[in-house]
Amino acid sequence: MHSTHKRDVIKLAKDHNVRFVRLVFADIFGVSKNVSIPVSELEAALAGRVTFDGGSIDGFVRGEELDMVLRPDPASFALYPWSSGDGAEARLLCDIEMPDGSPFEGCPRTTLKRAVERASEALPGLQIALEAEFYLFEGGTATPDVGSYFDFSANDRGEDARNAIVAALQSMGIRVASAHHEHGPGQHEIDFAYGDPLAAADNMLTLRTVAKHVAAGFGLDATFMPKPLEDRAGSGLHVELLLGEEADEQTMLYVVGGLLDHAAATTAICNPTVNSYKRLVAAWDAPIYTVWSERSANALVRVPPAERPRHIEMRSPDPACNPYLALAVLLGAAADGVARSLLPGGSLPGSTYDLNDRERRERGIGTLPKSLRQAITELDNDTVVRAALGDHLYHAFRDAKLAEYEQYRRAVHPWEHRAYLRLY
Amino acid sequence: MTPDQIVEFAEACARVAASGGGAKALATLLAERAGGGVLVEDVDWRPVATAGKGSLPATARGLNGGRARTVPIAAGDASFGWLSVIAEHDTDYDALLPVLRLAASAIAVELARDSAGGRGRKRAFWERLVDRAYADSTAAREDALARGVAIVNNYVCVALEADADEDPANAGEALRSLTAEAFRFSEGELGLIERGAALVAIVPAAREVDAENAKTAATLLPKTAAKRHLTFRLSGGISSVVALLEVARGVADAEASLAIARRIYGGGRIASYGELGAYPLLHGGADAEALRAFAEATLAPLRAYDDKHQTELERTLRLYFSTGENVKTAAAELNVHRHTVFYRLRQISEISGRTLESPHDQLTLRLAIAIDALHT
Numbered sequence: 001m002h003s004t005h006k007r008d009v010i011k012l013a014k015d016h017n018v019r020f021v022r023l024v025f026a027d028i029f030g031v032s033k034n035v036s037i038p039v040s041e042l043e044a045a046l047a048g049r050v051t052f053d054g055g056s057i058d059g060f061v062r063g064e065e066l067d068m069v070l071r072p073d074p075a076s077f078a079l080y081p082w083s084s085g086d087g088a089e090a091r092l093l094c095d096i097e098m099p100d101g102s103p104f105e106g107c108p109r110t111t112l113k114r115a116v117e118r119a120s121e122a123l124p125g126l127q128i129a130l131e132a133e134f135y136l137f138e139g140g141t142a143t144p145d146v147g148s149y150f151d152f153s154a155n156d157r158g159e160d161a162r163n164a165i166v167a168a169l170q171s172m173g174i175r176v177a178s179a180h181h182e183h184g185p186g187q188h189e190i191d192f193a194y195g196d197p198l199a200a201a202d203n204m205l206t207l208r209t210v211a212k213h214v215a216a217g218f219g220l221d222a223t224f225m226p227k228p229l230e231d232r233a234g235s236g237l238h239v240e241l242l243l244g245e246e247a248d249e250q251t252m253l254y255v256v257g258g259l260l261d262h263a264a265a266t267t268a269i270c271n272p273t274v275n276s277y278k279r280l281v282a283a284w285d286a287p288i289y290t291v292w293s294e295r296s297a298n299a300l301v302r303v304p305p306a307e308r309p310r311h312i313e314m315r316s317p318d319p320a321c322n323p324y325l326a327l328a329v330l331l332g333a334a335a336d337g338v339a340r341s342l343l344p345g346g347s348l349p350g351s352t353y354d355l356n357d358r359e360r361r362e363r364g365i366g367t368l369p370k371s372l373r374q375a376i377t378e379l380d381n382d383t384v385v386r387a388a389l390g391d392h393l394y395h396a397f398r399d400a401k402l403a404e405y406e407q408y409r410r411a412v413h414p415w416e417h418r419a420y421l422r423l424y
Numbered sequence: 425m426t427p428d429q430i431v432e433f434a435e436a437c438a439r440v441a442a443s444g445g446g447a448k449a450l451a452t453l454l455a456e457r458a459g460g461g462v463l464v465e466d467v468d469w470r471p472v473a474t475a476g477k478g479s480l481p482a483t484a485r486g487l488n489g490g491r492a493r494t495v496p497i498a499a500g501d502a503s504f505g506w507l508s509v510i511a512e513h514d515t516d517y518d519a520l521l522p523v524l525r526l527a528a529s530a531i532a533v534e535l536a537r538d539s540a541g542g543r544g545r546k547r548a549f550w551e552r553l554v555d556r557a558y559a560d561s562t563a564a565r566e567d568a569l570a571r572g573v574a575i576v577n578n579y580v581c582v583a584l585e586a587d588a589d590e591d592p593a594n595a596g597e598a599l600r601s602l603t604a605e606a607f608r609f610s611e612g613e614l615g616l617i618e619r620g621a622a623l624v625a626i627v628p629a630a631r632e633v634d635a636e637n638a639k640t641a642a643t644l645l646p647k648t649a650a651k652r653h654l655t656f657r658l659s660g661g662i663s664s665v666v667a668l669l670e671v672a673r674g675v676a677d678a679e680a681s682l683a684i685a686r687r688i689y690g691g692g693r694i695a696s697y698g699e700l701g702a703y704p705l706l707h708g709g710a711d712a713e714a715l716r717a718f719a720e721a722t723l724a725p726l727r728a729y730d731d732k733h734q735t736e737l738e739r740t741l742r743l744y745f746s747t748g749e750n751v752k753t754a755a756a757e758l759n760v761h762r763h764t765v766f767y768r769l770r771q772i773s774e775i776s777g778r779t780l781e782s783p784h785d786q787l788t789l790r791l792a793i794a795i796d797a798l799h800t
Contacts, residue, residue, distance in 0.1 A: 118486060250644050340468055341606070341648075343640050345633035364633030383469065383482040391481065 006046040009077045009092070013039050016079055019087030023050060023070045024205070025094045026108045027057050028396055029272065030322025032209050034091070035070060046072055048097065058400060060096075060106050068104060070094040076202060078172040082213065093202055105392035108324035109198070115328035115388050116197050122338035123255070125244020128200035128327060131191045132207055132319050133182050133235035135228050136161055136220045143186025144220060161218040162188045168210045174203050183284060184232035194242050197331065201323035204237070208319070224319035226271065227278040234279025234286060237270075237319040239330060243310040252309050256292050256301050257344040258337015259314055259330065260366075263290040263300060265382030266329045267368050268375035269389070270317035272401065274408040277371050279318060282353045287315045289355065290366040293348040300368070303347070316368060325389065325397070332388025372405045425519045433457055433523045437530040447531045451475035451507075454527040458520055460511030464497070464531065467505050476510075484508030493517040495524050499532040501601055507531060545571045550615035550626055556672045564668055576612035576630040580638040581663040581674035583622045583682040584645070586656035587691065595656040599623055602649060606641045622682060624675055635665045643694050659686055660694035680704050688784070701778065701788025715795045722792035725775050737775065740768045742793055 013021065021042055022034040035052050037045055044050060054060040054068035076093035083089065096107035103110045119126065136158045138144050145156040159181065166179050175193035182189045192203050208224055215222035227234040243251055259266075271280060279286050285298040293299035302313040317326050336342070345364050348355075355365065369375035376398060379385060386394045433453075440449045447464050455462040455476025464473040469485045481487065484506065488494040494508040507528040509520060549571045558564035568575045584603060588595035600616065603625050607614050612628030625642075629635035639662050646658045661681025666674035677697045684703045685695035697704060705718055726738045740758060744765070747753040751769075755762040769780055778785035 248647065250647050253640065253644075341641075343637040346636040362632040363636075364631055383485070386482055387486050 006043075006074050009046060009074045010042055012077060013042055013090060016090070017087045018079070018090045020089050021045065022080075022089065022091040023072060023094050024091050024209075025070060025096055026205055026322060026324060027060070028106065028108060028322065028325070028393060028400065029058070030108065030205065030320075030324065030326075032205055033057060039087075045070065045092070046074065048072075048101070051099070054096070054104075060104075060396075067099055069097040069099060069101070071097050078174075078206075080213075081168040081171045081210075093205070105390050106396055108322050108328075108393070109201070111388075111390055111393055112198055112201055112324040112328045112331075114390075115331045118388075119331040119335040122335040123243065123251075123331070124246060126197065126331075126334075127194040127242040127244075128197045129177065129192050129194040129240040129242070130200050130204050130323065131189060131236075131238040131240065132204060132224070133187060133189045133237070134211060134222055134224045134319060135184070135186050135235065136188060136215055136218075136222055137186060137228075138220050141229055143184075145181075145185055157218050157220060158186055158188065161215045161220050161222075162190070164218070165207075165211050165214045165222075166190060168214050169203075169207065172206065172210070174206060182233065182235075184229070187233060187235065194240070197327045201327050204319070204323035226273060226276045226318035226320050230278070233284035235319055236279070236286070236315060237317045237321060237323075237326075239314040239317055239327070241312040241314065241330075241334065243312070247310050249309060251338060252303060252312065253343055254337040254341055255312055255334040256303060256337070257342030258333045258335065258340075259301050259312070260290045260292060260344050261337065261342050262329070262333035262382055262385050263316065264366060264369055264375070264378035265385040266326075266333055267316060268372070268379040268401070269329045269385070269397070270314075270321050270326045271375065272322065272372070272397075273318075273320050274372050274405060276318050276320060277369070277375075280316065280368055280370070287352070288368055289352045289360065290368065291348050291352050291355075291363070292344050293352070296348055296351055298352050299348060300352075301344075325393065329385050329388045332384055336384045372401060372408075376401055376405070425522060430522045430526070434526050437526055441530055441534060446473075446534050448473040448475065450527055450531050450534070454507075454509065454523065457523055458509045458511050458515070460509055460515065463492075463506075463508045463510065465506045465508070467503050469506065472505060480510060484510065493520060493524060495521075495528045497528045497532045497535065499529075499536045501597070502532075502536060504532055504535040546573050546613070546615075547617060549573045550617050553615075553626075553668075553671050554617065554619070554624070554675050558669065561667075561669050573615075574613040575668060576628040578629045578635065578665050578667055579615075579671050579674060580627045580629045580635050580642075580665055581671060581678040582607075582625040582627060582638070582642045582660060582694075583619075583675065583678035584625070584642075584658060584660040584694075585622050585682060586658055588656040595654075596623070598649075598654050599656070599658070602645065602652070602654070606645055606648065607638060619675070619679070622679060624678065626671055626675070629665055638662075639696060643696070645694060646692065657692050658694070659691040661685055662694060662696040664698050677704070680707055683707065699777075701785060702791040703784070703788075705791075712799055716799045719792040719795040719799065722776070722788060723796060725777070726772060729771075729775050735768075735771075737768055737772050740765060741772050741789065744769065745790055745793060 018039050020036050021039055022036050023045055024032055024034045027033055035050060037050060048069050048071045050070045051067040052070060054066045072092035072094045078091055080089045080091060095110050096104040098104050144158045162179055166176050169176055177191045177193040179190045211222040280288055282288055287298055287300040291299050292301035292303060294303055294305045300316055302315060303309050304311055314330060369378055436453055437450060440453055451462040451464050451473050452475040461476035461480040463480060463484045466472050469483050474480055484492045484494050492508045492510045494506050497504040497507050509524055549568055553564060584599060586595045586599045600623060603623060607625055607627045611630045615626030617624050627638040629638055642660060642662045649658050659682060661678045663674035663677040681695045681697045681700055684700055684707050685693050723738060730737050743754040743757050751762050751765045755765045773779050778789055780786055
C-alpha cells in the first residue's frame with residue numbers, strides 16, 4: 001500500500017475509512033514515538049504543519065523546549081492491521097525538521113538518508129536486508145514451546161503468533177522473505193526481503209511495533225532484548241548487504257575491510273545496551289572477533305562463496321539498536337573501506353572461537369568491545385564512524401549511553417547477591 | 425580579497441617556509457588570515473596539524489561545502505592530504521579560496537621536500553639488500569637505521585611490468601604511483617626499485633595479515649589499473665613471504681613468477697610463486713633437495729589432514745592418478761563407493777588449494793607425487 005503522492009495518501013485514507021493517523025518517528029535509541037492525529041488533520045500533517053515538543057524526547061534538544069516539525073514521508077503510508085474503534089488506523093513515518101524547516105541534525109532517519117547519499121558513489125545500487133531475531137514469552141520469561149532451529153511445533157502459540165506478525169507486516173506492504181523458529185525455545189526469526197537501506201530501517205522499526213502488538217493478541221510478549229536469558233542464545237539482527245550489479249571481488253574485499261576496520265566503533269551503535277554485551281560472548285555462534293569468513297558460523301562478517309561475491313553479512317548488530325543509526329555507521333564504514341582500499345586479510349576457514357592470541361595477532365584480528373563503556377571509547381576514537389553520525393547525534397548518543405552505563409555500574413545485580421551475600 | 429592581499433599572503437608563506445616553518449606554521453598563518461580554525465590532514469584524513477580558534481571537528485571529511493572549505497595538498501602527481509578551513513557561519517569561502525590554495529601549495533612543497541630528501545638514500549638500502557650486500561641482519565638493520573628506513577622481519581616481493589604501446593615513460597610513472605598507493609597500508613616502509621624493465625616492490629609483511637593483504641593487493645593491481653583507465657597491460661609475479669636477509673631470493677622468485685606468468689598465461693596477469701606449483705622448478709631447474717622440498721610442501725596439507733582426521737586423501741589422490749583418473753577403479757581399490765571418491769577429490773582440491781580440473785594444478789600434484797616416489 002505504498003504511495004508517493006500526498007493526494008494519494010489522502011485518497012487512500014478516505015477509501016479505507018481511516019480515523020486516526022499515527023505520525024511515527026524514531027528517537028535516538030530507535031524507539032518508535034508517535035503523535036496521533038485525527039484524519040481531518042492529515043492534509044496539514046502532510047504539509048509539515050504538525051509539531052511536537054522536542055525537549056521531551058531524550059537526546060533531541062537540550063536546554064530548552066522547542067517545537068519541532070514532523071515531516072511525513074508519503075511513501076511510508078500504511079494501514080495498521082488492527083482497527084481503531086469503528087475505523088481504520090494508519091501510520092506515516094516522519095523525518096524531523098527544525099521550526100525553520102531545516103533538517104534536524106538529531107533525526108536518525110535523516111542521518112541515514114545522508115549516509116546513503118554519501119555512500120552512493122562508493123557503493124552504487126547497494127541493497128540491505130535485515131534478519132531480526134526475537135523471543136516470544138508468556139508471562140516473564142517462560143516460553144510457549146520447546147522448539148529449536150527450523151522446527152515445526154504443533155499447538156505452538158509462538159509459531160501462530162509469528163505467522164500473524166508476518167501476515168501483519170505483509171498487509172502493510174512490507175516484503176518478508178522468510179520466517180522460522182530460531183535456536184532457543186520461544187526464539188523466532190523474521191527475514192526481510194532486500195530493499196534500499198532506508199526501507200530496511202523503516203521495516204525494522206515497524207517490526208518492533210507490530211510484533212509487540214500482534215503477540216499481545218496471543219497472550220505473549222515479544223522482546224527484542226539482545227540477551228533475555230543467560231543460558232540461551234541471544235537475539236541478533238544480521239545485516240545483509242547486497243552490493244550493486246557492478247561490484248566485483250575487489251569492491252567486496254574493500255567493503256569487508258571497512259566493516260572490520262571500524263567494527264569496534266560501530267559496536268557502540270549496533271549493540272547499544274549493557275545487555276548487548278552478554279550476547280557477544282563465545283557461545284551460540286555470536287561474533288566476538290573482527291574476522292571474516294566464507295564458512296565460519298561465528299565470524300563477524302560472512303561472505304558466502306560465489307564466483308562474483310556480492311553478498312556480505314554483518315553479524316554483530318542486535319535488534320535493540322536504532323536501525324537508522326546502525327545502517328548509517330555500517331554504510332560509513334563500508335564506504336570508507338572502498339575509499340581507502342582497505343583489505344581485510346585472508347578469510348578464516350574454521351571457528352573463530354578456536355583462535356589463540358598469537359594467531360589473532362598474526363592475522364590482525366581484533367576483539368569486539370566487551371562492554372558498552374569500552375564500545376563508547378572505541379566510538380570516541382573513530383572519526384569516520386563519528387562523522388557518519390554527525391556531531392549532534394554522536395554527543396547525544398554518547399551522553400545518554402554513558403549515563404545508562406553508570407546506572408548499570410551502580411546497580412547491585414542478583415548474581416552478586418547469589419555469589420557474595422552469604423559468602424561474606 | 426584584493427590582489428595585493430593575496431600577494432602579501434604569498435610573501436608571508438614564503439617567509440614562514442624560509443625560516444623553517446612547516447605545515448603547522450603555515451596552517452597557523454592561514455588561520456590568522458581566515459579568522460577560523462584550520463585542519464591539515466593526510467590522504468587518509470588523519471590529523472597532521474591544527475591551528476586557529478574555535479571548536480574543530482575530529483575531521484573535515486564530508487564537511488566541504490558545508491561547515492568547511494577543503495582543498496587537496498598536492499605537488500604534481502603526489503598527494504599529501506587535505507587542507508581545510510572551518511570559519512564563522514557568515515564567512516565568504518569563495519573569497520578565501522586563493523589564500524587556501526596558496527597555503528596548500530606551500531604545505532605541499534614542505535611535505536614533498538621532507539620526503540624527497542631521504543628518497544635516494546633509502547632506495548640505495550633496498551638495492552644493496554637485493555644485491556646481498558649485507559653480511560648479516562645486524563648489518564642490514566644498522567644501515568637501514570642510518571638511512572631512515574623502517575624495516576620489519578618479513579617481506580613479500582612483487583615484480584611488475586607494464587606493457588604500454590604508447591608513452592612508456594608515462595606508463596612507468598603511473599605504475600610506480602599505482603604500486604605505491606596499493607601497498608600503503610603496510611606497517612614498515614615499502615621499497616620500490618627498478619630492475620630492468622620491471623618495477624619491484626618490497627612490501628613489508630610484519631604479520632600474516634600483512635602478507636595476505638600484500639598478495640591480494642598485488643593480484644588486484646590490473647583491476648585497479650583498468651578502473652583508472654590506465655592504458656597499459658600489467659603482468660607480475662609475487663614471491664612467498666621471506667625474511668629481511670632473504671629479500672634477494674624473494675625478488676628472484678617474484679621475477680621468476682613474472683616470467684612464468686608471461687609464458688604460461690601470455691601476460692596481463694599477476695601470478696603468485698606459491699600458486700605456480702611445479703612451474704618455478706621447471707623454469708629454473710632444481711637439485712634433488714629442492715625437488716624433495718617441493719614435493720613435501722605440496723603434499724603437506726593433505727598429509728596433515730590425513731593425520732588429524734584418520735582419512736586417506738593422499739592415497740585416494742595417488743590411486744586417482746595411477747588409475748588414469750578412473751573413479752570406478754579407484755573406488756574398488758579403496759573399497760568405497762565412487763561417490764565417496766568424488767567427495768574426497770573435492771576435499772583434496774579444497775585442502776591443497778589446487779583444483780583437479782586445472783591442468784596447471786594437476787601437473788603440480790602429479791609432479792609432487794612422482795618426486796615423492798623417486799626421492800623419498
